[in-house]
Each structure stands twice: as C-alpha cells, then as structure tokens.
Amino acid sequence: MVNDVITAREIDVSVRLGKLELAYPTLMGSGCYGSGEEYAPFVDLSKIGAVVLKSVTRQPRLGNPTPRLVHTPSGMLNAIGLQNPGIEWYLEHDVAKFAQRPCTIIGSVAGFSVDDYAYTCEKLAARNEIKAIELNISCPNVASEGETFACDPNLTANVVRAARATTDKTLIVKLSPNVTDIASIAREAERAGADALAVINTVRGMAIDVDMWRPRLGNVTGGLSGPAIRPIAVLAVYEVARAVKIPIVGQGGIETAGDALEFFLAGASAISIGTANFTDPRVPLRIVDELRAYLAKRGLRSLQQIVGKANVGFANPHQYEGDEG
Amino acid sequence: MVNDVITAREIDVSVRLGKLELAYPTLMGSGCYGSGEEYAPFVDLSKIGAVVLKSVTRQPRLGNPTPRLVHTPSGMLNAIGLQNPGIEWYLEHDVAKFAQRPCTIIGSVAGFSVDDYAYTCEKLAARNEIKAIELNISCPNVASEGETFACDPNLTANVVRAARATTDKTLIVKLSPNVTDIASIAREAERAGADALAVINTVRGMAIDVDMWRPRLGNVTGGLSGPAIRPIAVLAVYEVARAVKIPIVGQGGIETAGDALEFFLAGASAISIGTANFTDPRVPLRIVDELRAYLAKRGLRSLQQIVGKANVGFANPHQYEGDEG
Amino acid sequence: MPIVSPLATIHNAIVTDRRVLAPGVVLLGFDAPDLVAVTRPGSFVMVVPPSGESAATALGVYEADGRRASILFFVVGKRTEELSRISEGEKIGVVGPLGNGFTIGSERDVAIVAGGVGIASVLLPAQAYVRTGARVRLYYGARTTELLVERERFAHEGCEVLVATDDGSLGHAGYVTSLLAQTDRRPDVILACGPTPMLRAVASVASDMHVPAQLSLEETFACGVGGCWGCVVPIVNTSAQAPSFPPAERNGSDVVYARVCKEGSVFWAHELRW
Amino acid sequence: MPIVSPLATIHNAIVTDRRVLAPGVVLLGFDAPDLVAVTRPGSFVMVVPPSGESAATALGVYEADGRRASILFFVVGKRTEELSRISEGEKIGVVGPLGNGFTIGSERDVAIVAGGVGIASVLLPAQAYVRTGARVRLYYGARTTELLVERERFAHEGCEVLVATDDGSLGHAGYVTSLLAQTDRRPDVILACGPTPMLRAVASVASDMHVPAQLSLEETFACGVGGCWGCVVPIVNTSAQAPSFPPAERNGSDVVYARVCKEGSVFWAHELRW
Numbered sequence A, B: 001m002v003n004d005v006i007t008a009r010e011i012d013v014s015v016r017l018g019k020l021e022l023a024y025p026t027l028m029g030s031g032c033y034g035s036g037e038e039y040a041p042f043v044d045l046s047k048i049g050a051v052v053l054k055s056v057t058r059q060p061r062l063g064n065p066t067p068r069l070v071h072t073p074s075g076m077l078n079a080i081g082l083q084n085p086g087i088e089w090y091l092e093h094d095v096a097k098f099a100q101r102p103c104t105i106i107g108s109v110a111g112f113s114v115d116d117y118a119y120t121c122e123k124l125a126a127r128n129e130i131k132a133i134e135l136n137i138s139c140p141n142v143a144s145e146g147e148t149f150a151c152d153p154n155l156t157a158n159v160v161r162a163a164r165a166t167t168d169k170t171l172i173v174k175l176s177p178n179v180t181d182i183a184s185i186a187r188e189a190e191r192a193g194a195d196a197l198a199v200i201n202t203v204r205g206m207a208i209d210v211d212m213w214r215p216r217l218g219n220v221t222g223g224l225s226g227p228a229i230r231p232i233a234v235l236a237v238y239e240v241a242r243a244v245k246i247p248i249v250g251q252g253g254i255e256t257a258g259d260a261l262e263f264f265l266a267g268a269s270a271i272s273i274g275t276a277n278f279t280d281p282r283v284p285l286r287i288v289d290e291l292r293a294y295l296a297k298r299g300l301r302s303l304q305q306i307v308g309k310a311n312v313g314f315a316n317p318h319q320y321e322g323d324e325g
Numbered sequence C, D: 001m002p003i004v005s006p007l008a009t010i011h012n013a014i015v016t017d018r019r020v021l022a023p024g025v026v027l028l029g030f031d032a033p034d035l036v037a038v039t040r041p042g043s044f045v046m047v048v049p050p051s052g053e054s055a056a057t058a059l060g061v062y063e064a065d066g067r068r069a070s071i072l073f074f075v076v077g078k079r080t081e082e083l084s085r086i087s088e089g090e091k092i093g094v095v096g097p098l099g100n101g102f103t104i105g106s107e108r109d110v111a112i113v114a115g116g117v118g119i120a121s122v123l124l125p126a127q128a129y130v131r132t133g134a135r136v137r138l139y140y141g142a143r144t145t146e147l148l149v150e151r152e153r154f155a156h157e158g159c160e161v162l163v164a165t166d167d168g169s170l171g172h173a174g175y176v177t178s179l180l181a182q183t184d185r186r187p188d189v190i191l192a193c194g195p196t197p198m199l200r201a202v203a204s205v206a207s208d209m210h211v212p213a214q215l216s217l218e219e220t221f222a223c224g225v226g227g228c229w230g231c232v233v234p235i236v237n238t239s240a241q242a243p244s245f246p247p248a249e250r251n252g253s254d255v256v257y258a259r260v261c262k263e264g265s266v267f268w269a270h271e272l273r274w
C-alpha cells in the first residue's frame, strides 16, 4: 500500500476528543489510577494520554463498607462507593496538586440529581488543572431507587444538558452496559451536547461467600471489570459507534495491544485502561509501543486510520437470517 | 445444629419445578449437551437431573455461518443460530429416540412470533418423551429488529401466556441478562403462567480478529458464557428471586460445587450446567457429590434448605447509602 | 466414513514422557491402554486442562501402541501453553477416541499431506497404509526446517518423505501443496491434515488430479463430542455424513452444516461446500 | 508511621532459588539489589503474574539481604498457584517496596505475633529489633506443626520462639493469641501479622495489657499502590494515617476509610475502628 518504510516512532497515535488533544490514545480509567501520583514511581506519566480522576461528588462520601473488592474469573468486582471528600474540600486541598502531573488530567463527576452534576461539574471545570470532564452517570439515582441516570435516555439527556451548560471544556459521558439498548442512550447523550462517550463502565455483578452465606462485597452488589467483560465492551463500542458521530473512549478488559485494537476496529478513537494496571503497571506504555509496531508493519501513519474498520461484510451463501443461540 | 451424623448419600438433592420432580438439581444447558446421547459414553446420565434439548423452531434452520465459536477470557462466545430441522422433522425423526435416555428430557422451544412459540410448544409438549418445556425467549424477534422477546415485559407476557395455553406440563421461561431490569421481566413471566424461570441465557458480546479486521463470528455478535459471566448471573438470580415466588434454574459459568452454591444461596432451586461440560464432562456428577458433602458437613438433610439463604444483613456503622463506583 | 467409536470414554492417564521437539512444539506420551485399543487412524481426543479452568483442547492422537498413546502440539495460546507445562508423572484427563477417522482402503499408492501441526494426525494412517503394503509418500510442509518435526520418524516407518518450507531452508521453497501439484506420480488417494488454507489447496489439487481426498478439518471446538453444533462445516446434504435434516425439497438448500467433531473430523473433499 | 518510599519501582528480578517449605508453602528468592536497598521491615511487594492474566499478588518481603530478596507464600488460589509453578532462572516483575512498614523504635522488650503466613512479614522487623539489642520474643501459631515453617530461622536470628498449634501437635494447643495473653512478660510493644481474626484478638489482648500494638493488615488488594481505594479499613480521622478528608465537624463521622496498601499496611491497633 505504501512504498516508503515507516518507523514506529513516526506514527501518529494522537487523538482529539472535542477540544482536547491527547498525544497518546490511552486514558487511565476513573477510579483505577488515583490521581496519577500513585503510579508515578512506576510509569512515565508523560507517555500516558490522560488520567481520569476518581469520581467526585457534591457532598463528601465515606464510601462503601468493606470488603470492596473480589477477584473473579478473569476479572474483579468492586464496590468502592465513590469515596471522596466532596467537591469543596477537593478544590481546596487536592486539585492544585494535579497541575504538577506530566500528563493531562480529566476530572470525573458523579451525582444523585441533575443539580448535583451541574454544580460539581461547573466548580471542577472552572479549574485550570482540569482539562476535560467525564460525567459518570452510572451511579445510583437516589430519586428513583435502583435506577441510574445511564439507564434512562431522558435522565441521560437532562444531566448532560445541565452539565454542558456549565462548561466549554470537553465533556465525556460515561455509559453503563447494564441496559437493554445502549445505542439509544448514546444518541441522547450526543444530542444533549456530549463531546465524547466513554463505553463502558462496569457490568453489575455479585459474588457470594458460600462458607459464610453472605455476599462477598459489603455493598452486596458490585461492578465487574477486567478481561471477562471485554466481549461485552467491544460489542457496546461497536453498537454505539454505529449510532453516534462523536468519538468513543473504549474500555473494559483491555490488557494488550491486541485487545486495544479490537476496540479501535469496533469504532473507538481512544481507549481507557483500568483493571490491567492492577496486573502490571507497564501495560499502558507497552500497548502504545505495540500499537505503533502494528501500524508500522501495515504501512499506516496514523492510528485514527483504523478506527471503526472492522468489516462485517461476510459473504456466506448458506445463511438464513442469523441470530445467537 | 443436629446431633446425629448424616452421610452424604442420605441427603436429598431433589428439586421440584412445577409438576416436574427431578432427583438431581442439575440440568444440562440447552444447546450445550445435544440430546444427551452425545455425552452418554462419558457420563452416567441416570445421575443427571435433566437434559434440556437444543432449542427447536417451527421451520428448519441451517443455523449461522461459521465460525460459530470463539474462546474468550474465562469464557466463550457462541452464535450457533438455532440450527435445527424444524418441529415437523424433529417430531418425525428425532424425538422417539429421547425415550431411551436414562434421564429426564426437557424440550426447548424458540420462535419469531407468539404464534410460532405456541405452535411449536404445543406439538412438542404433546409428546411423552418430553417432560417439560423451556421457552427460549432470548432469540431475535424478527418483528422488531434487534429486540428479543425477553427484552420486553409485554412480549414476554404474550409469549408465555400463549405457550401456557397449549400445555399443562412444566413451563420454564429462560430470561436474558441483556436488559435494564430483569426482575420486571421475571414478574411478567410469572404472572403469565410460567412454572419456573431459567436465569440467565448468554450475555451479548463480540470479538474482532485484528489481523483480518473483521468479527470473529460469522454472525458478527454472539452470546458469552462460562465463568466470566458468573458474577452477572449470580446477581440476576438474586434479583429475580426477590421478585418472584416460582423456582429458578440458575446458570452461567457454574464449574464447581462452590459456584453452584452461590446460585442456591442467591435463590436458585436448581442449576444448569453448560459451558463447563466443555472443560470436563465429569463436572455435573462431581458437583452433586460435592454438594452432598457440603450439606452433610453442615448437618443439613436437604439441598432446598439453603435456597435463597445468602444473608445481606451486614451491620456496618460507617455506611452512607452505598453504591458502586 | 465410519461413525465415532462407542467405546470412547474419559481416561485418567499418567504422563509417561515429555519431549520438546522444537521451540514451542511438545510431545506428551501417556499410559492409556484402553484408549490405544480403540483408537483409529485420524482419531482425536479432548484433553481436559489440569487447572479445570478453560475448555478442553482437541488434539490428534499422534502415536497409539501397546499401552502408550501420545499427543503432539504447538503452543499457540492459553490452553496449549498450560498443557506444555505438564510434567512426567502428572495425571491428565483424556476424552476419546473421537471422530470418524480416515478410511484406510485398498489403494496402492497413497499421498499424505501434512502442514505444520497437521503432522500429529497422520502417523497412524501412514502406519496403517504401510501395513497394507501400499506405497506411502508424505508431503510435509512447515514455516522452517526446525518445525518439520518427526520427519525422520515417518521415513523410519516406511514412508517416502518430501518436504517444503516457506523460507526455503529445506526441500521445496514454498507451499507443500505446490509440491503435491508438481508430482510425477498420481496417487490413488490423498489424506491431508493441516491449516484450512492448505486443506483448500489440497482439495483443489486433488480435484484437478481427479483423485479422491480425505481431509481432516480443524475448527474451533467447544464440546468436541457433538453436543453444541459450534464446529460445523457446510457439506452437500446428500453426503453420508450429513446430519439428520430435511432434504432440499423441503427447505430449499442442498447444503447442510455437519459437525467437524462428530460427523468428521475427516470429510471427503468433494462433499465440502466451504 | 512513615510514608511509602519514593524509591519504589518495578524490578525485573531473576528467581535465584525456590524451596517448598511444607506442602503448599513456597519460598522464592530473587535477585533485586535495588529493592533490597530500600526495603523496610514490613514492606510488601506486588508480584506481577508471569501469564500477565490475573491481578498482581501482594506478598510481604520475607528476606532482604545484599542482592537477594525473597517472598514466602501459601498456595491458596489461582494466583499463588501460578506463582508456585515459577522455577529458578525465570524472570518475575516485582513492584515495590510498598507500604509504610513497622516502626522500629527504642523498645527493649518486643513481642512479635505471627499467624500462618503472617510469618512472611515479620523476619525483617525481628532482625531490626534484635539489631537494636532488644529482647524479641516470637509468638508463632499455625494449624499444625508442619506449617510452622522457618521457626528455626527465627531462633537462629536471636528470637525466643513460642509456638502454638490448633491441633496441639506442637507447643500450646490453641490460638497463639491465648499464648500471648498468658504471658508472664509484658512487652513494651507488640508487632503482629496474620489473619484478620488473629489480629483482632491481638488488638484486644494488647489493649488489656495496655501495650501499643502495630498490626500489619491483610485485605483483598487490586492496585496495591493506592490507586483504587478498594483495600480500605476504618480508622479514626484524627490518625496521622487518615487520608485527606473533611473532619468530623464537616461530615458527621469521626471515622474515615484508609487504604491498607498506602496509608498501611501497618496500623496502630488503637486507631482502628473495625
């Protein structure tokens, strides 16, 4: 396809999410990477696209009772419960430190009402240290018990619209896989002004201690992450990519460049790495190196050339209308 | 709790699903165990609760193009596409053979309209070889593209009511996890006359071949099964058990007695084993042996004593209202 | 072709020997007299993973003699990696023998084509044909010389061995199927095992030569015993290997999907519609 | 208690020695001079799994001397099983040293309590206190004699070793904490590592004795470096180890969750609210 030799170093792996330009397509998943500082001894943070901070709420939250973690086959359940000091304390004591990080910092906002989101988003987005905002709309909506914002297209639209009105910075809306039709939620988020979508948050799950006859998590239920959910996440990205035009940050079980490529080919412009950091903190940098080698081998100059290129045009003469089962 | 010693052999592991009594609580998952015959050389089928047959439809179906299987972390994706000869041929050529099986045979019915389900269910349930019917309502509803019966409470109710009208035999309704609120679907199925619920069918997923830039499955998307989905399945059983009074057949990634116990404690009266048979055909018998040992050790005489006994009464003085995140 | 042996069962076999034949190529011998007794040329087994955590792996029976059978595999992923860590004295679960196997007929001149790890499934049919007095020629291809494992073994068993390497480091430089196409000697029958692209090429060469070919197919398996319909390949519905299904008059298709693990793994090339 | 060493990093260490101390108890020594240089008594490491497939495992640094450090672990699940299959010469990824470690003070009489695998985290503090000239007594409990691994080593290092076994096969029959409660000698400080029920018992005995106790806690970890807030334990929010959080006046709770991996893993017993 190309005649001249491309070296891996020359390959453009940058990505643009709304107004935000990132030199690397690798975001560190919210709640998995602290504020970046925790990983600084182990990773050259200047080679990380961005760190998405742990979600912050309007009021301080002690977080869930323990245990908060369970290891499961090829994955884990967590139920941290948004432990955070609340936006006022956070702005006062924590945010200034983020300026020193050698990588882009994206804030994450969670809430329990439309007003909460707008309030916290406005305060956080106003700070220079924060380059973009991710709306974590997959936490319980206290107004309608058991439901979450990301499970309802109207609630999604309302919260995104309210947050949008508070800032011009890039707004990433993080969707939940625990819905019948993620594409319809994605469309609402786009229409309401999201610049990008994060797909997916954790999958709801539970584990039971069969000696003690009780749930293994203090919170009873939790969110499943890691390689176990990767096929679920790849499909979600694939479906959302066909429903919207804004860029997608793909996530869920990415551990290798091969995994990351599934997400890019499915339609993600960037990826996020969470649980894999718990296996090996070297994963994010290794993935970028291997992505470059993969692209170089195929004579491609830019990562964005492969986004959404999974071809579904299978020709098979023996096919009835297909389905699972 | 008890003073006399109970030996494992004396323990009652039987279960009742509607009118159906099974000596063992282990069903072999539809589509995973052929018609039982395929496993007869490897397993003493008289020690299997029941085999749920591969789903049959009104018309013959060639099934999906290949590949139909992909191995994924701690699981697999399948997209078989309900390959089957159609109910007429099935009744004529296949069903008589099921009489020879030393275990209970449960038929499985899939369809593309309410009428399809009722038609196929009536024909199949009329046969003596078939002791109960499972309604697989998690395959595409051709009438509303992309949707499935199990994703809509009204469609679920309609199809269950129609099938219920055709037979007095035990009717098990198999639910999909790919919904926002599985409990509401479960309630509709119960109200419409289901005798039991099978929870859960596979989770929708996708894998991409990053060398070929195309989906790994001929059908593009598939259903995820195996240990990877166990936490999702345990939670689904737990939520459904709190919503209905009819018995639940728990399934999704069960490989050991410990896994099975999670489902019983979450509220399942019986379990179904699918993918684990592909790891080792000895799993189903081993699970029953180990369940008996577990109960004996605790002085319990019957498996049904532990159903739904996972205690969620955690006392924690430091808890705010909890959530995931 | 014959149907699966009803004597298949699960063997608790002790590993008696382990050899690394080349980097990433492992041979495990194990004690399983009951398996040996009923194994046929082309039989395969499902090997239960020691951890009990991933699906069993389909592997051809390489050797079967007396009490000892063996498997020969390439480490390509998680499961074969796990099997490669098994050591002598450990117990493995072996489900089999499975599959219909090759039909050993009265042909006098037999060509066997093996690509890469396909070699694992063709020793038994080679031995069986040699025993009938047939002339057996092995066409054996691999990426590079080092991966042409066990080629002396086949010579020792009385086969004429012709090799091809992708990198030209030994024998014919290029595909083993072009070596077959160039042959001066038209065989009476062709038996082949290897990657799917190679098998397609064998089918086309065999068709050009007007020689019947038996192909041992490889597909991703789940159950390996016919229970899941996941490993299928389209064949003409008039084939003796076609599963129970309404004929074309009743459903409009003269093709039907057969299970590689149950109706196969060996099919007649001319009956495949892939 | 001090904060985590800023010199923690990821070490690519070669395994130099492997010993099975008892059935299911493995000791792995490895070459990691940079780790040894900055390891403190009570430091732990996260060991990256060779397969790269499951979460890293938190393990105490057992020995640290010259170029060599070691880990000592019980095989209890998938990850420790995988680590137990590592052989000499293999490379492992070791993240650390992590955690604040024990405070080695000027106490003259020190009681160290270890339950089961807790022994892995107490050799370094024992050596450190012996070096200060303190009298160090190890109270060491396990299910059975065979699992009281390395007890001679502690004696050899200059500790007085008192043992307890659940089955009474050696030493005191019963819990090691009742042995501690019965002591004729009130120590100046107690250091403990072991299962949570044991640590709670130690806390209660220490409180009765009016002796300060440093407990090395064990929780399920994900990141091990403070990034996920999954491994927390409730402590008083006036503790020097409390994370940045509004005080009780502002949020109504005088307790806060601290990360075992980051603010711990060693806490003062009297500051815990568990």
Ligand SMILES: Cc1cc2nc3c(=O)[nH]c(=O)nc-3n(C[C@H](O)[C@H](O)[C@H](O)COP(=O)(O)OP(=O)(O)OC[C@H]3O[C@@H](n4cnc5c(N)ncnc54)[C@H](O)[C@@H]3O)c2cc1C
Binding pocket: B071, C044, C057, C058, C059, C060, C061, C072, C073, C074, C075, C076, C077, C078, C079, C080, C081, C117, C120, C121, C217, C218, C219, C220, C221, C265
């Ligand atoms: C009937 C039958 C008989 C078989 N007999 C044998 C046999 O005798 N010996 C044998 O070795 N295999 C044999 N196979 C293939 C073997 O079953 C698969 O290779 C094995 O299941 C792979 O499992 P895995 O978990 O190690 O790899 P997986 O994780 O399942 O992935 C490996 C797959 O990915 C591809 N792949 C990944 N990496 C590589 C690579 N470096 N080179 C080539 N392909 C790659 C291949 O398609 C391969 O099948 C047989 C298969 C069938 C169906």
Ligand SMILES: Cc1cc2nc3c(=O)[nH]c(=O)nc-3n(C[C@H](O)[C@H](O)[C@H](O)COP(=O)(O)OP(=O)(O)OC[C@H]3O[C@@H](n4cnc5c(N)ncnc54)[C@H](O)[C@@H]3O)c2cc1C
Binding pocket: A071, D044, D057, D058, D059, D060, D061, D072, D073, D074, D075, D076, D077, D078, D079, D080, D081, D117, D120, D121, D217, D218, D219, D220, D221, D265
């Ligand atoms: C700071 C810190 C330091 C540690 N240091 C050490 C150390 O030096 N040596 C060491 O061996 N461990 C140590 N541990 C514990 C060790 O991290 C865990 O045991 C390990 O993570 C288990 O991983 P796994 O995948 O093998 O087991 P998992 O699959 O995670 O399950 C094992 C867990 O289940 C329970 N369990 C299951 N089977 C058994 C059994 N037979 N007996 C007891 N419990 C069982 C236990 O709670 C155990 O933690 C430490 C933990 C922490 C937090």
Ligand SMILES: Cc1cc2nc3c(=O)[nH]c(=O)nc-3n(C[C@H](O)[C@H](O)[C@H](O)COP(=O)(O)O)c2cc1C
Binding pocket: A029, A030, A031, A032, A054, A055, A078, A080, A082, A108, A136, A174, A200, A201, A202, A224, A225, A226, A227, A251, A252, A253, A254, A272, A273, A274, A275, A276, B325, D222, D228, D230
């Ligand atoms: C321990 C843990 C804590 C998390 N906390 C948050 C959070 O506070 N906000 C959020 O939006 N997502 C949170 N997530 C979700 C991750 O950011 C990510 O979307 C998800 O884990 C899937 O990716 P992974 O499989 O790479 O981890 C958390 C995940 C984990 C494992």
Ligand SMILES: Cc1cc2nc3c(=O)[nH]c(=O)nc-3n(C[C@H](O)[C@H](O)[C@H](O)COP(=O)(O)O)c2cc1C
Binding pocket: A325, B029, B030, B031, B032, B054, B055, B078, B080, B082, B108, B136, B174, B200, B201, B202, B224, B225, B226, B227, B251, B252, B253, B254, B272, B273, B274, B275, B276, C222, C228, C230
């Ligand atoms: C290969 C395969 C084929 C399946 N076919 C069917 C089917 O025809 N009808 C059905 O109701 N469920 C089908 N299932 C779903 C299983 O019966 C079961 O509900 C699911 O796999 C979860 O359980 P498991 O993790 O134990 O396999 C199939 C599953 C697999 C893996």
Ligand code: FES
Binding pocket: C220, C221, C222, C223, C224, C225, C226, C227, C228, C229, C230, C231, C232, C259, C260, C261, C262
């Ligand atoms: S692998 Fe299941 S039918 Fe062949």
Ligand code: FES
Binding pocket: D220, D221, D222, D223, D224, D225, D226, D227, D228, D229, D230, D231, D232, D259, D260, D261, D262
């Ligand atoms: S394990 Fe992640 S904060 Fe401690």
